[in-house]
Amino acid sequence: MHLSISLFIPLITSAVVVSGRGFSLPPKPGHAPRHKYRSFSERTSRLEARHTPYYLTNATEKFAVNGTGVPDVDFDLGESYAGLLPISSAKNETRELFFWFFPSDNPAAGDEITIWLNGGPGCSSFIGLLQENGPFLWQPGTYAPVQNPYAFRNLTNMLYVEQPVGVGFTQGVPNITNEVELTQEFMGFYKNFVNTFKVHNHKVYLTGESYAGYYIPYIGDGFIAQNDTKYFDLRGALIIDPIVGDDILQQEVINIPLVDYWSNVFYFNKTFTAALHETQDACNFTSYFEKYLTFPPPGPFPDIASTFTDECDTWDAIYNAALEINPCFNPYHILDTCPLLWDVLDGSNYLPAGATIYFARDDVQEAINAVVGTNWTECSDGNVFGYGTDDYEDYSDTSDPPAQNGVLKRVIEHTQNVLITGGNLDFVIPTNGTLLAIQNMTWGGLQGFQNDPRDGEEFYVPYHPEYNEGAMAGAGIVGRWLTERGLTFATVQLSGHELPQYAPGAAYRALEVVLGRTKNLGVISDFSTQNGNYTRGALVKERSFQDIVVGM
Template sequence: MRWQTFTSGLLLSAAAVAEARRSFQHVGKKDKSTPRDEGSSLAHYLATRQVPAPKFANENTTKFSVNGTGIPDVDFDVGESYAGYLPISDKANDTNELFFWFFPSSTPNNTEKEILLWLNGGPGCSSFEGLLQENGPFSWQYGTLKPVPNPWAWNRLTNVVWVEQPVGTGFSRGEVTARGEEDVAAQFLGFWKNFMTTFALEGYKVYIAGESYAGAYCPYIASAMLDANDTAYYDMSGMIIYDPVLGDDVVQSAATTVPFVDYHRNLMTFNDTFSAYIHGLHDTCGFADYNAKYLTYPPPGPQPPDYAGSVGDECEGLWEVVLNEALSVNPCFDVYQVATTCPLLWDVLGFPGSIGYLPAGGEVYFDREDVKRAIHADVAHTWEECASGDVFVGGRDTSDPSTWRVLPHVIDSTQNVIIGHGTLDMILLPNGTLLSIQNTTWGGQLGFQSPPVEPFFVPFHSLSTADEIFSESDETALGSIAAAGVLGTAHTERGLTYVSVDLSGHMIPQYAPSAGFRHLEFLLGRVDSLSSVAPFSTEPDYPQPPADTLGNGTGPATFDNAASGNGTTDSVAATTDKPSAGATLASSYVAISAVAAASMLMNL
């Protein structure tokens, strides 16, 4: 029997947010409920930081130069930057243009010839979300008064450009002609050559990073750069993709939804009847058996092709059913960060999580005329965080999942790819990403051969010690607190690193900025491992604990402990008994490392 008896309660909450719910567009999902129309402290850093002499000022870049003290509402100098439009080809008068904002490295003595490209997802979501709220030089987070300096800005480590692509995204403009990722990549390479030429970046190493639907964008663009065999413009050297769209939608969502609910059951407090219903679906849909068979190390073999087409509508809809019930018990529930509760925080981009909320008097920052003028954007263009129009012809990306060919190509060619996932992300689930990895062949083998159990360590630093922060009485420091210590699990095989990040939602550089900063250091070769206890390169003398005190990684185990038989001695054993209604299901989310056990047991 389909789930009908208890729908009345959830329909009310779903209806209440139907018009306001944030689009799931970042990951390519369609919302079924709505129709588609340098010192020991930050204070010292801020007091002593230098604004380097311009590095990229020349006759070709003058028209793109942004006044670092003239960005609206930003009451400090953000330094050298350049923004504007460049065409996607070398054709004369090409009106198809992508919009960019380029921030050179803010470290005066950084002479590394490298540049990193950042892309957000969608399809059609602006990379300026990442610039403003994740890893840009100034940060304006949900519910906060104004922008503050971001000590975790990625341009503290290297040159970074945020690009709004494909055509139709953000300020970018022209005719939408892309039918798939191959077209997106070809158009982007045209833009990129123009960008590299304009700023005299020929010969620079190129790194790509992004999140969500950029799990499609980034590998396809990186693979096309490698195929171009032109290191003057496309010296592809490594890639990070966070919480990425990788493959089968059911595998990345419905098949791992119930184990996710069980692990976070104190955040999704469902009654016994509903819990029994979703656990029953997890079993009868074959999801429990699927996880037990394929979330193992090494994997037993390839997963069934087109798995999404082999399950019924009720099974495929399990994720949506859970979301609706979560909104019933927590009307401010956010699939991008499931620990979010009411009240709603306003957001200068208009969407603080799953529910759009811009209070009276609030404005969408990048749609303000003064902001547009400051960064040379078309003042007549309406800026949207995620495009309301299609960025693919017919509204559908026709390309194969990136895990089939292009992602393995990038891993094998660069030996430097990181896939990260926040453990509080439900828009795309962590074990769905791991199942996708276990169905990917690179380096001549299928999947990881050993389970990820190593610690992911984020160095202690000036913004992780509360007594230092509060003794500074520095409001900027208080607005930039970030975690340190063992914050998840990291594992590397054959050039691919997987890292889970505790207490982070979908946007890791936003929710866990110090973690993202460490990932970038690893990508750039500043540190040899994500388990390293070396300090941040920006605070080289800050003391760190001995490596032998870290233990294993924390957070959910990355495999079915009972099925694989390769759990560690530090794990809490998973039970294989079927639970009663409302109890925990034996799953890959039950076993956790001893490091996290004490805090987890508080919620059992």
């Protein structure tokens, strides 16, 4: 029997299910006249003086950011560079991507660049910078920015890129329809970045989350195809809670087992729960899940999307029912409850009277060499794969999922160094959905994992005696992991969609593994930076017994 449970509650739009942020997208960025760069002396008069800047040259000086002049940040961010670079070498090129580059003081980072990409499609990578793994954090519900002891910049030279054209501070008219065209845009930009900052022959690592599960494999595959280590020496990738396969596999087939596992969180009544299970059975999701989420898998998966109907849309039904019980339900981190936290990026769609979106402020835009007056939003309301229109039906990313067409396979086999994570509190891209997509992929001569990563080795995050109270992280055993044929899959039990935000110690450790700073996720050892620049001067204190045991 087919139950139309998706008709019980109004549907949210399917176009934003994999958006990587909130479910109603902010207004489209406007493009003001190009900002005239301030003079070099104005921009660098207070640039950090503790060492000679690594990358300051005549070519890069217009991008220099005053480390003590970023609004509301009351500590020195050190050396960094931000601005626009074109996506090609054409003299009349009008399309430009925006970046913010943070060199690292870590000696091991000398010949590497690590790139961070948020998803969407159409969301800014400054989400990750400001609320996940950047050197300063301004997370939802907090009063002001704080230093981030788990900043990826502590490990490696970090490059945050807003892309494709149409996102954030980027300039030009969007004109792509697929990931191959996006890759060409990105490679043109990155080649200009390499030439500008003289970072030729640097190892490149790609990191990101959500829809970056498309971006990273396609961009990585493009780098590999160039066969040019002067510019495109890809060495590895960290892909967090990604969409890499068919969205029916990743967001529908696996929903009811997730609701059952977290039944005390969703807390649905018996009637609704029974209706969900009947729909799961009627749509053949139960048998599909039981047969194909196995290790090793039985063989190539049949196309379940061809029989999918609106009546099978349990994701929307669950989401809307959860909102009835918990009006502040957050599918990116299902443990969240009210009150709704205000967000300086407007990611929660709640901005109190008098509050402003941080990167939409003129003073912030001037400080980072952006076009002053840009109507910056964290996610574009225009379709970046549809010529900037709001048409998501006829114009969208036409690329096949990278786990289905050999793109992700080639990146794994070339680098032997891809790490994919799944946060078990993520309902947007659930862990089992990602695993199901991977089990339908062949790499290294075999299909899928031969053993279940969820039963793998323990994922260990080092204990640390110091912390910044504005940016803390757990330690000890946080999940499980398994590596087979160059691909590692790791689960983190108490993380949501954004691993560096919800489990920053685990994200930091994962990046250490990808960079080769530690052997694997199970090694019992300190962070590689724990006795060096781990805190980067943040206010820290000893963790006391009273801090740990409530009521003592």
